[in-house]
Amino acid sequence: MKTKCIHNDLIFYLDNELSVEKKIAVEKHLEECADCRGFLAFLKEGIQIIDREKKPEVSPFFYTRLSARLDEKSETQAQSQWVRLAQPAFFSFVLLAGIYGGLKLGSNASSPKINQQVTSSVQMLNDFAAEPIESFLLDGL
Amino acid sequence: MDEAQLIKGIQQGDRKSFHILVETYQRMVVNTCLGIVHNKADAEDLAQDVFLEIFRTAENFRGDAKLSTWLYRIATNRSLNLIRNNKRKRFFQSIEETFIGGRNRTSEISENRADQPDQNITDQQRSDMLHRAMDRLPEKQRIAFTLNKYEELPYQQIAEVMEISLASVESLIHRAKKNLQEQLLDCYKKKCV
Numbered sequence: 001m002k003t004k005c006i007h008n009d010l011i012f013y014l015d016n017e018l019s020v021e022k023k024i025a026v027e028k029h030l031e032e033c034a035d036c037r038g039f040l041a042f043l044k045e046g047i048q049i050i051d052r053e054k055k056p057e058v059s060p061f062f063y064t065r066l067s068a069r070l071d072e073k074s075e076t077q078a079q080s081q082w083v084r085l086a087q088p089a090f091f092s093f094v095l096l097a098g099i100y101g102g103l104k105l106g107s108n109a110s111s112p113k114i115n116q117q118v119t120s121s122v123q124m125l126n127d128f129a130a131e132p133i134e135s136f137l138l139d140g141l
Numbered sequence: 142m143d144e145a146q147l148i149k150g151i152q153q154g155d156r157k158s159f160h161i162l163v164e165t166y167q168r169m170v171v172n173t174c175l176g177i178v179h180n181k182a183d184a185e186d187l188a189q190d191v192f193l194e195i196f197r198t199a200e201n202f203r204g205d206a207k208l209s210t211w212l213y214r215i216a217t218n219r220s221l222n223l224i225r226n227n228k229r230k231r232f233f234q235s236i237e238e239t240f241i242g243g244r245n246r247t248s249e250i251s252e253n254r255a256d257q258p259d260q261n262i263t264d265q266q267r268s269d270m271l272h273r274a275m276d277r278l279p280e281k282q283r284i285a286f287t288l289n290k291y292e293e294l295p296y297q298q299i300a301e302v303m304e305i306s307l308a309s310v311e312s313l314i315h316r317a318k319k320n321l322q323e324q325l326l327d328c329y330k331k332k333c334v
Contacts, residue, residue: 011322042329043322046271053268054291056181058167058188063160066189070159070196 005033010040014047144208151199162208163192169209169292170216176291177220177283179272187223191215206301213292213302217284224276270333274324281305282317289314 006029012018013026030037059065142150142161150158170191175184194215202211275283284303288294294302296310303310 007326008319008322011318015318039326039329043325046267046274046325049264049268049271050176050290053175055168055172056175056184058171059185062167062171062185062189063163066163066192067156067160069189069193073193 005036007036007039010036010043011047014040014044145204148199148202148204148208151196152202159192159196162195166209166212167192170212172291173213173216173287174220176287177217178223179275183223184220187216187219190219194219210298210301213288213294217288217302221280221284266333270325270328274321274328277324278317278320282313282320285310285313286317286321 006026009018009022009026013023018026030040142158147158147162151162167188170188171181171184174187174191175181178184178187191212195212202208275286278286281303285299288299288302289296296307296314299314300307300310305313
């Protein structure tokens with residue numbers, strides 16, 4: 001009678017993590033079962049890929065590239081630091097200039113001298129009093 | 142130059158110390174990232190990000206753990222972040238392809254492999270199969286398995302890197318192997334390679 005397949009133990013068998021009794025039982029089963037032998041070979045080939053992949057050769061320009069990135073980063077950092085200081089200073093100046101200008105305009109607008117000037121200029125514009133429309137129309141006749 | 146001197150130098154912005162650190166650990170960091178992302182170019186880019194982070198945050202290193210433990214921690218976190226970002230991108234790309242229509246990726250792959258000899262195709266297929274199986278592992282199992290298999294780290298150091306107990310590491314690696322075996326068995330039965 002064929003014994004039950006032991007697929008679940010094979011990865012631990014490969015890694016030598018089974019107890020002595022279990023290891024003997026697995027080896028005995030492998031002698032009889034072609035399916036388990038096939039899967040063991042498949043598993044072994046799959047796991048061996050890790051051994052082939054690991055410890056790759058690192059690019060010889062690794063540090064050169066890293067160093068360039070570091071320089072670039074510190075340059076942008078210095079630049080951004082300058083921008084970080086200059087930007088609020090500039091906007092504060094514009095804001096203060098705006099407030100000062102606004103106050104100046106406001107104080108000029110509320111002075112009586114300006115009010116007078118505005119009134120007189122309005123009076124000058126109102127020339128109907130000087131030349132009524134009737135006389136203007138009569139001039140044309 | 143020992144670890145403490147190296148770190149002190151980097152904390153003071155000394156490029157020479159940084160160069161020594163990179164030369165000493167670059168292979169280890171690239172290998173760790175490669176075990177998670179399975180692409181050499183991505184692994185090298187990630188390793189560079191790891192070293193840049195080390196240079197930038199060196200003053201935070203208190204020396205409680207080994208320098209290599211710190212490097213492993215940053216490398217695994219950055220690699221997982223890249224995988225998450227790629228997954229998100231693929232998700233949106235698939236939506237875009239569904240609604241707008243995109244290039245057929247299967248034909249793209251077969252075009253790339255057209256000039257490879259049969260043996261290489263089988264090796265490549267086997268490698269793809271293993272990577273797919275590893276990518277399906279839950280994140281913690283994948284990290285523990287990668288550190289153990291690619292970097293051959295002892296369980297104790299994996300526990301320090303992952304900041305978990307030794308028993309948890311044993312359990313994670315055991316479950317990772319079982320899951321991997323299940324997926325490979327499935328593939329073996331379906332004769333996918």
